[in-house]
Amino acid sequence: MPEMFDFIVVGGGSAGAVIASRLSEDPACRVALIEAGDRPPAVSSMPVACGSMQLDPAVDWMYTADPGKAGLGLNGRRMPVPRGKMLGGSSSINYMMYVRGHPGDFDSWAAGGATGWSYNDVLPYFLKSEGLGPTAGAPIDPSAHNSSGPLGVSVRSPALPVADDFVEAAVAAGIPRGDYNGRDRGGSAGAVSLTQYSIRMGKRSSTYQAFLQGEPESRTNLTIVTGAQVTRVIVEGETGNLNATGVVYRTEAGETHTALASKEVILSAGAIGSPHLLLLSGIGPRHELEAAGVSCVLDSPHVGKHLKDHLMVPLCFSAPEAGVTMNQLARSMGSAVLRGPGGPLPADPADDANLSPELLAMKLEADRRIAEWEATGQGLVSTSLCDGVAFFSTGLGDTHSHDAEIIPFFTAGDDGLVRDRFNIDTERFYDDPAKRLGPDSEAIFLLANPVLPHSEGEIVLESADAATHPSIRMNYYDDPHDMKVMQAVIRRTLDVAAHWPGNRKLGPVMIPPFLAEKHGYRMGDEPSDALLKDFALHFSLTVYHHTCTCRIGDVVDPRLRMMGVGKLRVADASIMPNVTSGNTNAPSIMIGEKAAEMIAAEHGVKLASFVGERPG
Ligand SMILES: Cc1cc2nc3c(=O)[nH]c(=O)nc-3n(C[C@H](O)[C@H](O)[C@H](O)COP(=O)(O)OP(=O)(O)OC[C@H]3O[C@@H](n4cnc5c(N)ncnc54)[C@H](O)[C@@H]3O)c2cc1C
Numbered sequence: 096m097p098e099m100f101d102f103i104v105v106g107g108g109s110a111g112a113v114i115a116s117r118l119s120e121d122p123a124c125r126v127a128l129i130e131a132g133d134r135p136p137a138v139s140s141m142p143v144a145c146g147s148m149q150l151d152p153a154v155d156w157m158y159t160a161d162p163g164k165a166g167l168g169l170n171g172r173r174m175p176v177p178r179g180k181m182l183g184g185s186s187s188i189n190y191m192m193y194v195r196g197h198p199g200d201f202d203s204w205a206a207g208g209a210t211g212w213s214y215n216d217v218l219p220y221f222l223k224s225e226g227l228g229p230t231a232g233a234p235i236d237p238s239a240h241n242s243s244g245p246l247g248v249s250v251r252s253p254a255l256p257v258a259d260d261f262v263e264a265a266v267a268a269g270i271p272r273g274d275y276n277g278r279d280r281g282g283s284a285g286a287v288s289l290t291q292y293s294i295r296m297g298k299r300s301s302t303y304q305a306f307l308q309g310e311p312e313s314r315t316n317l318t319i320v321t322g323a324q325v326t327r328v329i330v331e332g333e334t335g336n337l338n339a340t341g342v343v344y345r346t347e348a349g350e351t352h353t354a355l356a357s358k359e360v361i362l363s364a365g366a367i368g369s370p371h372l373l374l375l376s377g378i379g380p381r382h383e384l385e386a387a388g389v390s391c392v393l394d395s396p397h398v399g400k401h402l403k404d405h406l407m408v409p410l411c412f413s414a415p416e417a418g419v420t421m422n423q424l425a426r427s428m429g430s431a432v433l434r435g436p437g438g439p440l441p442a443d444p445a446d447d448a449n450l451s452p453e454l455l456a457m458k459l460e461a462d463r464r465i466a467e468w469e470a471t472g473q474g475l476v477s478t479s480l481c482d483g484v485a486f487f488s489t490g491l492g493d494t495h496s497h498d499a500e501i502i503p504f505f506t507a508g509d510d511g512l513v514r515d516r517f518n519i520d521t522e523r524f525y526d527d528p529a530k531r532l533g534p535d536s537e538a539i540f541l542l543a544n545p546v547l548p549h550s551e552g553e554i555v556l557e558s559a560d561a562a563t564h565p566s567i568r569m570n571y572y573d574d575p576h577d578m579k580v581m582q583a584v585i586r587r588t589l590d591v592a593a594h595w596p597g598n599r600k601l602g603p604v605m606i607p608p609f610l611a612e613k614h615g616y617r618m619g620d621e622p623s624d625a626l627l628k629d630f631a632l633h634f635s636l637t638v639y640h641h642t643c644t645c646r647i648g649d650v651v652d653p654r655l656r657m658m659g660v661g662k663l664r665v666a667d668a669s670i671m672p673n674v675t676s677g678n679t680n681a682p683s684i685m686i687g688e689k690a691a692e693m694i695a696a697e698h699g700v701k702l703a704s705f706v707g708e709r710p711g
Pocket of ligand 1: 105190193194324638640679683
């Protein structure tokens, strides 16, 4: 017998975990949360280890995308697209930068028809989640923050000295210091600050940790099914009177189950997963469904379309005495990390008896540091190494918002990061790969990151089998506007680097040698537009902000109800009418909060509090 619930939430990620948690605050409301992955592994809570979860099929969907005109320098011309596959979803694997967006992003959503999504409408939902903690060193607009919500938000203290340098450099280059999640984000000159992270006491605050772990996951009216991939939404009725009545899911053991929802099915499977599921369920562009062998239940031409993402060009600088080395990181992560391949300690702790005094001291210090982080949250491992961020306008259009962001990444990384996770051929990218990527390399990246792209990609069904990934076609740089903005953002980023303060000056930007040769560039020259374009076409990378594939107005209405199918909603990053001009986790959580209140208000669910809707 299929199990019956009031609501089924598909996907326990940034939005879905919030919705399941909030709806189940009412003990009379029976909620199922069905998640393809499991609970996050312990390493997920360590901020510095975020990259280590990528390419692990247990926790990463490991999609890859066709990058369109970009990707000339990527191996096989494929762009890796990590997505969290666990409770907390991508909030369990991401870099934890807590960025809401520019007020104008939301006002333009509302002006475009997304009634109820203006900045004034959505601010209460950002506040509802937020549990702001320590923020020393960062300007904070108190009217835009809340300290009592479940999601830990904090500014790392003490900040890395290089992060203070970044902020100082940006200020010297004309970007004022300010709270980019408060009133200062609206300023015409932009804002720079130390980063507000979704981190509490040095540990990741994913939506699993913030909204499910502990009391919520023990509620008898909340059934959390993990290791269960939903393969289809069950839709019954005739065209004009279609309703979602449940879902079919497949367990890791290969069993197929059905769960029924008396009130609603809510898709929160993310900007790739939600359109994929709709397509598998026969809801999407008719010709594409039929080409993949799925019979069309509802011809909905925009499902999977209008895909937006942010791109970044990684600008690498040597940063003597400032860049965090891989050796420093390894020595902060506990002795187990020092036993990895090529590490200084023996693989087997049983062989530690003959350690030299230096290695013994290193081992004890690594274990002391990790124990300190466990107990107090302090230490180098409590950062994703992006401890500063700047927003500004290039002046090339999109005047309602800022169209540019600079994210610093305060390490050179290693071969595993650049070759495997970025899929860059390091021999081509670097002038001296062994030195640039060596364990004691002191370097940083400044990531030039336009945030209001005009190009749109798409998610296309490849197969009727849910186990086959859909095709992700990014179409990056399809609209020439995006390259113009990228060139301008790179130039502004170089200007920030040129204003680096004090005696820790950055070295010159590293231009890949084959591009330098092609464009007659010598280190220290002003790069030409043609060189910057070529650099961007070869080495632009995703910032992981896939959005807009089930956007309001085309696929769902402003209350996130699927147009053409009753009792079905979509609530995650896919519903954004346009990508926000910043990182997309906080907006996805906001979407979860707002969706929960809309659903609760319509169905008489008694949430602990309502901040926007009038309870029914
Ligand atoms: C590597 C990385 C770094 C990032 N860094 C940042 C950052 O620093 N700051 C920031 O703001 N944003 C960042 N982002 C983006 C941000 O995390 C996402 O935009 C946000 O998490 C999207 O939320 P979502 O709810 O739409 O989807 P997700 O959080 O991805 O949740 C979708 C959930 O649905 C599950 N699912 C999918 N399909 C199915 C199915 N068929 N059946 C059952 N379950 C399913 C998935 O396993 C997942 O748990 C990053 C993302 C990544 C991947």
